[in-house]
Amino acid sequence: MTSIAAISTPARRRKLVGAGRRQWIGLLYVAPAVALVVVFFIIPLGMTAWMSLHNWPLMGAHSFIGLDNYWAILRDTRFWNALKFTGYYTVIVTIAIFVVAFPLALFIERPRPLTGFYRTSFFMPAVIGFASASLLWSWLLNVDSGLFSPAAFELGLTEKKVNLLATFQPAFWSIIAMVVWKVAGFTMIILMTGLQSIPPDLQEAAMIDGAGPLARFRAITLPLMRRTLALALILSVAGSVLAFDQFYIILRGGPRNQTLTAVYWIFNQSFVSFKLGYGAALSMVLLVILVALSLIQLRLLRQPEGVD
Amino acid sequence: MAQARSRKRRIGMQIAEHATGIIASLLFLAPIVWTVLSAFKPAQESRQPPLPPWPTTGFSVENYATLNTFGDGLWLPAQNSIYVSGMTVVLSVIVSVLAGYGFSRFRFPLKNLLFVLILSTIMIPFQSILTPIFLVLTKIGLHNTLTGLVCVYVTLQLPFSIFMMRNAFDAVPREIEEAARMDGANNVTMLLRVMLPLVWPGIVTIALFAFLGAWNEFLAALVLMTDQSKFTLPIMMTALQSGRFGAIDWGAVQAGVTVMMVPCLVLFLLLQRFYIRGLMAGAVK
Numbered sequence: 092m093t094s095i096a097a098i099s100t101p102a103r104r105r106k107l108v109g110a111g112r113r114q115w116i117g118l119l120y121v122a123p124a125v126a127l128v129v130v131f132f133i134i135p136l137g138m139t140a141w142m143s144l145h146n147w148p149l150m151g152a153h154s155f156i157g158l159d160n161y162w163a164i165l166r167d168t169r170f171w172n173a174l175k176f177t178g179y180y181t182v183i184v185t186i187a188i189f190v191v192a193f194p195l196a197l198f199i200e201r202p203r204p205l206t207g208f209y210r211t212s213f214f215m216p217a218v219i220g221f222a223s224a225s226l227l228w229s230w231l232l233n234v235d236s237g238l239f240s241p242a243a244f245e246l247g248l249t250e251k252k253v254n255l256l257a258t259f260q261p262a263f264w265s266i267i268a269m270v271v272w273k274v275a276g277f278t279m280i281i282l283m284t285g286l287q288s289i290p291p292d293l294q295e296a297a298m299i300d301g302a303g304p305l306a307r308f309r310a311i312t313l314p315l316m317r318r319t320l321a322l323a324l325i326l327s328v329a330g331s332v333l334a335f336d337q338f339y340i341i342l343r344g345g346p347r348n349q350t351l352t353a354v355y356w357i358f359n360q361s362f363v364s365f366k367l368g369y370g371a372a373l374s375m376v377l378l379v380i381l382v383a384l385s386l387i388q389l390r391l392l393r394q395p396e397g398v399d
Numbered sequence: 400m401a402q403a404r405s406r407k408r409r410i411g412m413q414i415a416e417h418a419t420g421i422i423a424s425l426l427f428l429a430p431i432v433w434t435v436l437s438a439f440k441p442a443q444e445s446r447q448p449p450l451p452p453w454p455t456t457g458f459s460v461e462n463y464a465t466l467n468t469f470g471d472g473l474w475l476p477a478q479n480s481i482y483v484s485g486m487t488v489v490l491s492v493i494v495s496v497l498a499g500y501g502f503s504r505f506r507f508p509l510k511n512l513l514f515v516l517i518l519s520t521i522m523i524p525f526q527s528i529l530t531p532i533f534l535v536l537t538k539i540g541l542h543n544t545l546t547g548l549v550c551v552y553v554t555l556q557l558p559f560s561i562f563m564m565r566n567a568f569d570a571v572p573r574e575i576e577e578a579a580r581m582d583g584a585n586n587v588t589m590l591l592r593v594m595l596p597l598v599w600p601g602i603v604t605i606a607l608f609a610f611l612g613a614w615n616e617f618l619a620a621l622v623l624m625t626d627q628s629k630f631t632l633p634i635m636m637t638a639l640q641s642g643r644f645g646a647i648d649w650g651a652v653q654a655g656v657t658v659m660m661v662p663c664l665v666l667f668l669l670l671q672r673f674y675i676r677g678l679m680a681g682a683v684k
Contacts, residue, residue, distance in 0.1 A: 114505050114506045114507050115505075115507055116505060116507075116586060117501045117502075117504070117505025117506065117507040117510065118501070118505075118507045119501070120497045120498060120500055120501025120502075120505065121497070121501040121510075123493075123494045123497060123498070124494050124495065124497070124498035124517060124557055124561060125498075125513055125517070127494065127550065127554045127557065128516065128517050128520060128554060128557060130535065130539075130550075131532060131550055131551055131554040132520050132523075132525075132528070132554055133516075134531070134535060135528040135532045135535055136523065136528055136531075138528075138531035138534065138535075139527060139528050139530070139531050142530065142531065195423070198416075198419070198420065198423075203413075203416070205417065205420065208424065209420045209423070209424055211668070211671065212423075212424035212427050212428050213423065213424065213427050215427060215428060215431060215664060215667070216427055216430070218611060218663045218666075218667040218674070219431070219615070219659070219663050219664065220614065220615025220616070220617065220633065220659065221615065221617060222615060222633035222636070223615065223633070223656050223659040223660050223663075226633075226636055226637065226640055226652060226655070226656050227430055227431075227434050227656045228430070229640060229652075230434070230653060230656075231433070233649065235446075235448075236446055236447065236448060236649040237448065237449075238433065238448060238449055238450070241448030241450065242448070242450060245448075245450065272426075272427065272430065276427065280675065281678070284679050329524075333524050333526055335526070335617075335618055336618065339637075340617075340637055340640065343641075354526050354618070357526070357527070358622070361529070361530050362530075362622055367530050370530055374526075374527035374528065374530070375527070377524065377526070377527050378523060378524065381522065381523065381524050381527075382522055382523065385522035
């Protein structure tokens, strides 16, 4: 017994050491990625929390002020207005995107001639950037050299050229139209993957049982793509809560600062007013909101897909 | 007779469906086509509303020439954008291929913790840590440099691209590796000669996403690049559109938007299936 152990141990140990050394090399392979994430993500994340407890101007010394920045946020009505506007925008734009993307997904999911062309056309705006799309629409929305107001005027729909960006309602809905144009194709593809994962024989069986298209949609399609719907919803919500480019480029936060989003307000505080500590505290609030959304997402996505 | 009627109805349905499809396609394509065509109008015509969208008083590249007279011209910001996007593609591919291989094929301490750490950064919006990133870049002497911007972009790509690459390596059967090891391949030759040819679809996918991400990114470039000579195309065009260089020239804006859009559209049309693959991989998991 002992002799067997005595014989086998060194051999096994050598093998283990060899394997162990080979395995440690794995750390070397992942080291560059870990280094980047630590330097450009983890450290800045810690610094945001640290800075939020300071009065931190761009130049000069910073001083520890405890939770004062957070107390100031409570009284910062303009931040709460920005947050309220961001929430309003998120709800409206998400509904609008789904109202357009869901029919498109149903439309391209069925194979027929030209489906590839339709899918590619609907998706094209999704690959150009938000900045390009915003610049493009800022031209289309321009009152003198743009497309919409002059066209409406030429067609006799309006008595004079209306400046769409001068008052809140038309400006807001113009942004919604632009974002739906840009994002609907993306959401459509996500929804399409969900539709395609539904076994076709289920639909056929229901059809034989005499279920109409609406009944099939409610009883089969919707429940079976719950996970995909949750994913598309979360992507849309998270993207909208962080909206900045289109409001900065097309509206500059106007008219009368009514379209300042949360990120826009943080940008103004940090990089226009250079109140870095206060900006960090605002960022922490935004971060908590987004992490909460992500946790909800994980919960929704963990539920298994299927009929229950 | 009933059969003929139902066939007629089916054809009618098909015509209606395709009419819907074509009208919807035109709606989605119109703004892009409108811009690309309008950019070729002479400057005089560009000041008028784009009705019709195509040039009526002659084809001209005047708008591109005008665009080139603003600030540092068109070529410098275009060069900056090309450099930043190219470097982001190269570095994020190298870093995530290495990391994907490491996470897929080795067992080492803290492995799962590190993997979760990298993936979980996707939950945190980078918009909320831009100020400290600015300070970190200053600390290591990379503030206001394109290289600094590249580092930030690569880091933002890592959760998606490492996830993709780990899955790609996981899908390669171990027998292939064992056979190569028998033939005396070491880790490096194994990765370069044996594994890379098998995971290249994944590499094309992450390269495409890295390019589009870097080429189109706006907020980080706006905050981190304060020197006009370091502006990327979106920042330069926004400065132009905001009237920073004098009266707004919409013809130049159209030309600039075209320059920004066309590389994305061409790459997407060429590599569409890799793009959809990446999207699906993200959606399914």
